[in-house]
Amino acid sequence: IQVERGDDGLVSAVTYAALTPVPTDLRGAVSMSVGLDEDTPETLAFPVVQQCVDGATEWTQLAEKGEDPHDLDSPAPVVTVTDNVEGGHGTSTAPQPATADTGDDALVIALGAGGLLAGVAALVVAVLAFRRRA
Structure with a gap:
């Protein structure tokens, strides 16, 4: 994993390379945490360039205002940021997994x-x- 930072010290790019290629019939997954503050925009885009043994796909297209992102050929993943319903920092409103007694x-x-x-x-x-x- 390689992390690049901008002049402001914030992360501007993250590069992940698998040690061995992931077979075509399997999936690889990468996760990361993102810190948010009161200046965070309403949407965050995460343009991705997926490189494979046989080529690359650039998941970098962003929908213009009024354009349906589902109509794009290679849309970038976009996350919508909303206020926490309960208003508490770190409070999750998502269902929690059941735990065994x-x-x-x-x-x-x-x-x-x-x-x-x-x-x-x-x-x-x-x-x-x-x-x-x-």
């Missing part, structure tokens, strides 16, 4: 172990049945 851990482990043992037993029976036929 720690009281059920022993039951979950026992059921998982039982399933694993049943699978191993089935494998042993299948191998023995195959050997008898051979």
